[in-house]
Amino acid sequence: xxxxxxxxxxxxxxxxxxxxxxxxxxxxxxxxxxxxxxxxxxxxxxxxxxxxxxxxxxxxxxxxxxxxxxxxxxxxxxxxxxxxxxxxxxxxxxxxxxxxxxxxxxxxxxxxxxxxxxxxxxxxxxxx
Ligand code: MN
Numbered sequence: 001x002x003x004x005x006x007x008x009x010x011x012x013x014x015x016x017x018x019x020x021x022x023x024x025x026x027x028x029x030x031x032x033x034x035x036x037x038x039x040x041x042x043x044x045x046x047x048x049x050x051x052x053x054x055x056x057x058x059x060x061x062x063x064x065x066x067x068x069x070x071x072x073x074x075x076x077x078x079x080x081x082x083x084x085x086x087x088x089x090x091x092x093x094x095x096x097x098x099x100x101x102x103x104x105x106x107x108x109x110x111x112x113x114x115x116x117x118x119x120x121x122x123x124x125x126x127x128x
Contacts (some may be wrong), residue, residue, distance in 0.1 A: 002082055007048035009030045009039035009065070009085065018108055019052065026114035036065035043075050052104070052123050055084040055091045063094045070099035079120050083108075093100050 006028045010016045018034060023030050033039035036057050051069070054069055055062035062082060069075040079102070082095035083116060086105040095103055102120045104113070 002027055003029050003094075004050070005029045005046065005048040006117060007033065007034045007039060007042055007046070007051045009036060009052065010054045010058070011035065012054070015054070015083075015106065015108065018110070019113070022113045023117065024107070024111060026118070028114070028117070036060035036062060039066060040065055043069055043078065044072070047074065048078065050117060051078055051084055052117065053080050053100070055082055055088070055095065063098050066095065066100055081117065082119050092108065094108060098102045111114040 005044065006016070006023055008019055008030055010018060010019065011034050013076065020030050030044055031046060033042050037060055039051070048121055053062040053066055056108055066080050069078065071079060080100050081102040082091065082100045083102055083104050084091040091102050
């Protein structure tokens with residue numbers, strides 16, 4: 001990656017730190033929000049290349065935030081990848097219905113995480 005900007009919306013500090021380190025090491029520029037509300041603000045003002053959205057957040061949940069992003073023309077085309085625990089199968093269906101491009105399960109797989117994120121980015125840059 002050469003400076004693609006990823007917005008990470010995550011309320012868990014340890015998850016945030018791990019994701020940040022992996023993405024920085026892969027060459028991403030990392031933007032961070034600790035809540036859906038802050039994530040929406042940053043998405044609208046900075047228009048990142050990809051958004052990683054935790055589903056379980058205090059206040060507004062990630063699914064609601066994704067619906068808002070997809071409803072607004074300025075942010076509708078930004079790929080959003082949902083982050084949630086593997087056990088939360090209902091989150092996967094809700095994320096797809098809300099318009100998420102992909103789903104990454106937590107705990108984050110450190111060896112493949114940055115590559116997975118890159119894949120979601122490439123898919124939108126080179127549509128079939
Ligand atoms: Mn969370």
